[in-house]
Amino acid sequence: MSVQVPERLTETADPAGPVAAVASGNWRMTWRRLRRNRAALVAGAVFLFVVLACYPGAPLWAHLVAHRGPNVQNIQGTVSSGGHRLPVVRADGTPIGPGWRGQYLLGADANGRDLFVRVLYGGRTSLTVGLVSALVCTALALLLALPAGYFGGYVDRAVSRLLDLIWSFPVYLLAVALSASLVVGGLNVGPIHVGSSSLAIPIVVIAVVFVPYIARPVRGEVLALRNQEFVEAAIAHGAGPLRVMRQEILPNVFATTLVLFTLIVANNILVEAALSFLGVGVSVLTPSWGNIIEQGYSTIVTAPWQTIAPGIAIMITAVSLNVLGDGLRDALDPHGRLRGVIT
Amino acid sequence: MRRRLALLTALITPALAGCGGGSSTPSTGGGGSGGGGAAVNGGTLRAAIPDDPDHLDTGLSYATEGWEILESTGDGLLGFKKTSGAAGADIVPDLATAMPAVTDGGKTYTFQMRAGVRFSPPVNREVVPSDIKFAIERLFRVDSGGVGFYSGIVGADSYAKTRKGGISGIVADDKTRTITFHLTQPDGTFLDYIAIPFAFAVPKGTPDKDISTVSKWRIATGPYMISAYVPKDHITLVRNPNFHSWSTSVPAGHLDRVDIKIGTDPEAAVNEVANGTLDWYFEAVAPDRLTALKAQFPNQVHVYARNNITYFEMNVRKPPFDKLAVRQAVNYATDRGALVKIFGGQGTPTQNVVPPTLGAAYAKQDPYPYDLAKAKGMVAASGTKGMAVQVWSHATDPVPKAAQYMASVLDALGYKASVKTLDEGVYFDTISTQKGDPQIAFVQFDQDYPEAQDFVDVQLNGERIVNVGNQVTSNIDVPSLNRRIDATRRMPLGAARDAQWAALDKSFMQQAPWVPFLNRTLPKYVSPKLHGLVFNGTYYEMFPAMWLSR
Numbered sequence: 033m034s035v036q037v038p039e040r041l042t043e044t045a046d047p048a049g050p051v052a053a054v055a056s057g058n059w060r061m062t063w064r065r066l067r068r069n070r071a072a073l074v075a076g077a078v079f080l081f082v083v084l085a086c087y088p089g090a091p092l093w094a095h096l097v098a099h100r101g102p103n104v105q106n107i108q109g110t111v112s113s114g115g116h117r118l119p120v121v122r123a124d125g126t127p128i129g130p131g132w133r134g135q136y137l138l139g140a141d142a143n144g145r146d147l148f149v150r151v152l153y154g155g156r157t158s159l160t161v162g163l164v165s166a167l168v169c170t171a172l173a174l175l176l177a178l179p180a181g182y183f184g185g186y187v188d189r190a191v192s193r194l195l196d197l198i199w200s201f202p203v204y205l206l207a208v209a210l211s212a213s214l215v216v217g218g219l220n221v222g223p224i225h226v227g228s229s230s231l232a233i234p235i236v237v238i239a240v241v242f243v244p245y246i247a248r249p250v251r252g253e254v255l256a257l258r259n260q261e262f263v264e265a266a267i268a269h270g271a272g273p274l275r276v277m278r279q280e281i282l283p284n285v286f287a288t289t290l291v292l293f294t295l296i297v298a299n300n301i302l303v304e305a306a307l308s309f310l311g312v313g314v315s316v317l318t319p320s321w322g323n324i325i326e327q328g329y330s331t332i333v334t335a336p337w338q339t340i341a342p343g344i345a346i347m348i349t350a351v352s353l354n355v356l357g358d359g360l361r362d363a364l365d366p367h368g369r370l371r372g373v374i375t
Numbered sequence: 376m377r378r379r380l381a382l383l384t385a386l387i388t389p390a391l392a393g394c395g396g397g398s399s400t401p402s403t404g405g406g407g408s409g410g411g412g413a414a415v416n417g418g419t420l421r422a423a424i425p426d427d428p429d430h431l432d433t434g435l436s437y438a439t440e441g442w443e444i445l446e447s448t449g450d451g452l453l454g455f456k457k458t459s460g461a462a463g464a465d466i467v468p469d470l471a472t473a474m475p476a477v478t479d480g481g482k483t484y485t486f487q488m489r490a491g492v493r494f495s496p497p498v499n500r501e502v503v504p505s506d507i508k509f510a511i512e513r514l515f516r517v518d519s520g521g522v523g524f525y526s527g528i529v530g531a532d533s534y535a536k537t538r539k540g541g542i543s544g545i546v547a548d549d550k551t552r553t554i555t556f557h558l559t560q561p562d563g564t565f566l567d568y569i570a571i572p573f574a575f576a577v578p579k580g581t582p583d584k585d586i587s588t589v590s591k592w593r594i595a596t597g598p599y600m601i602s603a604y605v606p607k608d609h610i611t612l613v614r615n616p617n618f619h620s621w622s623t624s625v626p627a628g629h630l631d632r633v634d635i636k637i638g639t640d641p642e643a644a645v646n647e648v649a650n651g652t653l654d655w656y657f658e659a660v661a662p663d664r665l666t667a668l669k670a671q672f673p674n675q676v677h678v679y680a681r682n683n684i685t686y687f688e689m690n691v692r693k694p695p696f697d698k699l700a701v702r703q704a705v706n707y708a709t710d711r712g713a714l715v716k717i718f719g720g721q722g723t724p725t726q727n728v729v730p731p732t733l734g735a736a737y738a739k740q741d742p743y744p745y746d747l748a749k750a751k752g753m754v755a756a757s758g759t760k761g762m763a764v765q766v767w768s769h770a771t772d773p774v775p776k777a778a779q780y781m782a783s784v785l786d787a788l789g790y791k792a793s794v795k796t797l798d799e800g801v802y803f804d805t806i807s808t809q810k811g812d813p814q815i816a817f818v819q820f821d822q823d824y825p826e827a828q829d830f831v832d833v834q835l836n837g838e839r840i841v842n843v844g845n846q847v848t849s850n851i852d853v854p855s856l857n858r859r860i861d862a863t864r865r866m867p868l869g870a871a872r873d874a875q876w877a878a879l880d881k882s883f884m885q886q887a888p889w890v891p892f893l894n895r896t897l898p899k900y901v902s903p904k905l906h907g908l909v910f911n912g913t914y915y916e917m918f919p920a921m922w923l924s925r
Binding site: 108121334335 | 662718775
């Protein structure tokens with residue numbers, strides 16, 4: 033039996049209460065507010081462009097223009113540039129730099145690979161890791177925060193201490209430690225076997241270390257919602273805990289979760305880049321923005337384009353996601369209750 | 376990102392000396408000397424190294440940084456000629472008055488020690504033969520990585536177990552100033568073992584522990600002594616007041632002092648030398664800076680040849696490399712020129728085991744000219760196509776790039792290649808255990824002493840395969856070749872012995888346990904004021920030869 037409860041949270045009805053509920057009317061209101069935020073719209077368009085460039089754009093460019101994939105090495109080859117044939121990699125190991133040509137538009141790396149193609153494919157990896165790890169992180173956070181806030185007492189204390197434990201480690205140190213241990217031998221727990229070069233490893237590591245960043249604010253909201261009348265009413269009508277959490281509380285923490293999700297995506301892309309730069313993220317054979325920077329770092333003086341190109345890609349993506357996330361937060365949360373929750 | 380030229384610890388099967396490495400020690404080198412007119416005495420050398428030396432104890436140091444410093448403070452009965460180029464492999468008397476008398480079919484070596492050489496303060500007394508015996512026995516008591524060099528001495532094995540009563544095969548007589556070594560079997564390389572820092576004189580009474588930071592036991596016989604060592608900060612060398620030069624092969628040194636700053640990375644070192652705040656840096660020039668520096672400061676860049684071999688080993692115990700055709704196919708499919716470019720052009724391509732700097736022991740061969748089509752055919756015929764192969768490398772640039780190149784070669788041959796990267800600090804220890812046991816792995820080996828035995832015997836003799844500290848990382852074990860190695864090792868140093876090593880080099884490359892691809896060089900960038908640069912393959916650059924123009 034479905035429990036009918038009045039829609040009770042609007043931005044005007046309960047300004048001191050939890051974030052506005054996102055009923056269909058509120059979605060329209062949110063969209064209206066978002067449309068008024070031009071910076072957020074531009075940021076959204078930029079992010080969409082990055083996504084399109086990396087997902088459908090990467091193979092199209094590789095096949096139609098560059099004529100080589102991201103891992104094709106061409107150390108001994110030559111390329112036509114300005115009417116001359118130039119070595120892709122010179123005898124002293126210096127790769128060709130950027131130029132107006134289809135092949136090697138941004139130059140090559142030390143292994144003679146097309147840097148522009150690698151940046152596009154690297155974007156796929158970085159975006160995938162950022163998005164999927166944010167999804168996993170959000171799911172884990174909800175799994176912990178909902179029962180903690182709903183049941184309170186022992187369950188809340190146990191979950192809170194777990195979150196405290198994770199948060200007590202410097203986040204990068206924890207991520208590096210977890211990654212370093214997993215990239216050597218992979219993950220082998222019972223029937224679960226994940227290879228050391230699998231993308232699942234950085235995804236899980238990043239997701240786990242950032243769980244408290246979402247779980248804590250969501251738990252706080254659930255604690256507040258738990259004592260609301262509509263929740264009491266649902267319980268009085270015989271709804272069990274799972275049903276109340278799923279049908280009554282979850283929709284009401286959705287807005288908060290959505291805002292946190294957009295912000296954590298940008299954060300996770302940066303963390304992936306950092307871990308890959310440190311050699312404990314994505315496998316070296318899979319291009320990602322982080323490991324492209326790492327592989328170009330040793331030639332930063334003589335071939336700076338190898339680090340600048342993926343660095344700019346990371347910057348554009350992170351800024352666009354952060355501006356978009358801020359706009360979304362402003363639209364969903366006009367009273368600014370989420371400001372400062374995550375930075 | 377690491378890039379030390381650390382000697383590999385350990386090795387050695389009982390009774391056979393030798394030493395090995397994955398990363399390593401010095402090599403013989405040509406290379407420049409600073410020139411600059413007549414040498415000037417005095418001044419302080421402003422030097423830097425990237426990290427602490429492994430030890431400043433001759434009993435324990437087994438890395439280039441340590442040997443480079445300890446060469447200027449210590450002496451053994453013999454030494455390598457302190458000069459650049461091939462002559463640096465020549466063994467000459469040092470604390471001994473002459474080369475030893477070799478008797479008993481090459482199993483007994485008798486040295487006469489010179490008088491008048493004194494230890495530095497606070498010991499101050501004369502060096503006597505029993506100090507050499509003490510130094511070698513101490514290696515066993517401090518669990519030195521160098522014990523394998525001396526395990527062929529009669530009684531060494533039992534002393535290694537009991538650590539009591541001394542090594543019976545070393546007889547030192549301080550009255551007659553003689554010391555005699557009795558070996559269990561002839562070993563032409565024994566003179567090399569006596570010339571390396573493990574056999575430098577140490578005053579009796581030195582504690583059986585690492586004395587790197589214990590100033591009162593860092594006793595010198597050479598022109599300099601270590602007056603200060605603060606880990607992670609600095610090392611200071613000053614003149615040894617008790618030193619006097621006793622032969623032309625033991626120079627007195629020109630500098631008054633060497634200040635070594637610890638913790639400078641290669642990029643910063645280039646900038647500091649260019650700014651005039653640094654005279655000399657331990658490591659090679661960062662590869663990406665070399666071309667520009669050569670063009671801009673040709674007189675300040677010096678490129679030394681090293682006794683080095685850089686290769687991928689293929690584990691013959693693991694598929695698909697248990698098949699000879701596959702190993703040969705990988706050799707055919709590897710473009711050595713491409714790999715040399717990945718290493719910044721710092722070296723020469725090779726298909727030999729023995730480096731070209733080892734004279735007659737090197738006979739250039741090219742058994743696997745680049746032929747991808749032929750290689751693909753061999754792999755297809757082997758029935759191993761489609762197998763998963765993991766290429767191991769350490770994380771220090773540009774090695775991961777070389778591993779990625781090798782992965783692309785294996786992909787082109789039809790395998791599913793991946794790359795596994797470990798920190799350099801644990802890499803060589805890991806691949807030298809049977810438990811780690813990669814299918815194919817990057818290896819770099821620099822000599823411990825300038826003899827082809829160090830390359831062929833130590834890395835390819837199947838009798839040396841052990842579970843831990845295994846230098847025969849390919850696990851190649853061909854009994855007929857092992858027997859030829861054993862016979863060659865017993866031969867005296869010389870042309871006949873070198874010819875045997877060259878023949879063995881050819882035989883092993885037919886078995887293709889490796890993909891050798893590079894003999895690396897060591898490019899250095901120094902201050903315009905620094906002259907007298909001498910690069911010895913074993914001791915590396917020599918502080919006593921350096922001088923600063925005013």
